[in-house]
Amino acid sequence: MPSVNSTLAIARRALLAHQTALSTTGENIANVNTPGYARRRAEFTQGPRVIEPPGLVLGSGSQVERVIPVRDQLIEAMISHAQNERAYYSALSESLQALAAGLGNLEGPNLPSALSQFWDAWHALARDPSSLPARVNLQQVAQGLVSQFHQLARHLNFQRSLTNQHIENTIKEANQLLSRLAQANGNLTGSHSQVIDDERLEMVERLAALTGATYRLEDNGALTIQLGTTLLLQGTVYHPFNITPSQDGNYHPSTLTIGDVPIPQLKGELGGVFEFLIQDLLPLISHLDSLAVRLVQRVNALHLQGWSLNGLTNIPFFHPETSGIQDIALAEPISRDPRLIVASLFSDSVDNTIALQIAGLEEERNEEGKSISEETALILTAIGTRAGEVDAIRQSAQASYQQIENWRDAVSGVSLDEELTDLLRFENGYRAAARLISTVQTMMESILEMVR
């Protein structure tokens, strides 16, 4: 037969359990806006059973056995992968959009229109080969073209330094995360469940987004992290990312290692930034450089053959030692004196042969069948198209991430309405347990009354 005291103990346990549950609900409400927070759930269990002879089995009340963050392991694994994809395409797409945005407006000054004006100015000189105003105009237009190339060079160099900076910062952040995760592994004490805590989960997810690393929770609660088959973290030992700039001052994937091991395939934000650098930015700079060199060589080859207004020959139009868009410039004599611009093939004639031939370079095709203007348009189109394609993939990766994030949120997120319902539920439970104590107290008083 249970004693009055045992009933009191049941009531006390119920009070404590509901107090814990209320405090868990309170914590959930308090963390309603904390990013990465997974709602906690107080797990109520029955207290130990008490067997009273003959054959009477009684409970000892309820208790909160543990408070656990609500997470779905499958969703967590999916989100890690989706985050990696999203970070890869976001980094690539943002870089491409920034690159495309700096290539100029269609209505404002841009390279194709500057080139078009350049050819037009040569046509104008061909129409009036003895004209000084046509030469002054050509000199100014050519200067405008050179400025357009320089502006483009500044934009591309800025993008290049931004990208290199991005790579540096990403690697720095990834190494800091690895170090903190190693430290967290070392700080683990006692027994651990198969549930990863919020702070470590946030760090490891960030690392996955940065590098595409994957993780595994060991039985002792420690995290083991890998990139492909290469180990990044095991226990308290981690292998940081190392990178050194190559000879051209840029970072290349080949110079990125984990410890001493080269990385076969990069993913995540770092992968996206490297792809932009290697597949888009550096080839674009190289294309434009060779385009500028082609323009300089072809114009100079014709210009050197002709005679200027003041009877001089063998004058280059552009600086002959041009190596690309950064250092393209008018030849010093041409920028000083527009009369030195050549239009005629003969010294004793006012023919327009050279001016016409240079104007005709607009339609001259290279071995790939492309004119300088077509190649320029093609380069810009390629960047625009690629930016559009990658943005479409980014949107799809974002949508897929968002979908999984919604699933996770549906499982782990804090709903205020739900918490308030729980609050009422636990409050009622607490109140009932308190009522039980007061009932036991009345019982005790009745018993005591009997002995008075």
Added chain:
Amino acid sequence: MIRRISQQRLFSSVAEQLQTRLFELTRAHEQVTTGKVVRKISDQPDKIGQILTYQNKTDRLKTYRENLTVALSRWEATSGALSHLGDLLSQIKTLAIRGANDTIGEMGRKALAAEVNSLLEEVFNSLNQNWGNERLFIAPNTPSPWEVVRSDEGSIETLHLNRTNNRARSIALEGGEFFTVGLSLEEVALTPNEDLWIESLIQLKEGLEANEGEGIRRSLEGIERALDHISFLQSLTGATLARARLIHERIEESLTSSQHQLSQLTDGDILELITRFQQEQIAYQSALAVSAKLLSLNLLDMRR
């Protein structure tokens, strides 16, 4: 199955929807105010290739049109100058026929010589007339293509045309075609046999002054050849002008078509743009109103 909606999801979803609507509204506003649907290379990447191609084509056609306009203008001036030269030569020929008649007498021939001299000067001036800041019949100004010897009275005694590499010019047209612009001085002043026909006029003047019937008759043959040469050049100029006008028309048509295509790609239909702007405005207002209602609701407020 009912999916749980967390507070963060609710707020971020509302914020996301508002941002999307505001972005679309701003874009619609930009399109209405500029009238363009594509302004930046990054706006509609799939169309950029076509836009740049049409822009390039339009620019080139404008250049070719300008080339041809200048060519037309020069050929028209050339046609006028040749017509004037033809008139002068006809007048000189009439004088030569009158002078060739021995009944006219020495005094009459001297009077005709003065008239021929005046016309000769006019022919010489016509050959050297300017068009803009250069010669109409293409030749360098310095050094002068002519070596002229004048008498004490200032009349032309001998003329020599210096042969140089001088030639007529061309301008570029679509598809790598070229179009000749104007005539060089050599082409006008020399007959196909490389004779300097203006010398016949000097010969006529000298014949009239010297009262030499034979010399006058010989010069008449030269004047006939000069007239033939000028009338050949006139027909050549006429045919070239007709061709230039046709090409000009063709370029205008291509240009209009190219500009139309470009406009189709970059310009927006203003009615459509305004309608879209209004739709976006309504959508944004609705999103704001619904969001404000949704976010103000809470179970806590219902608890009494």
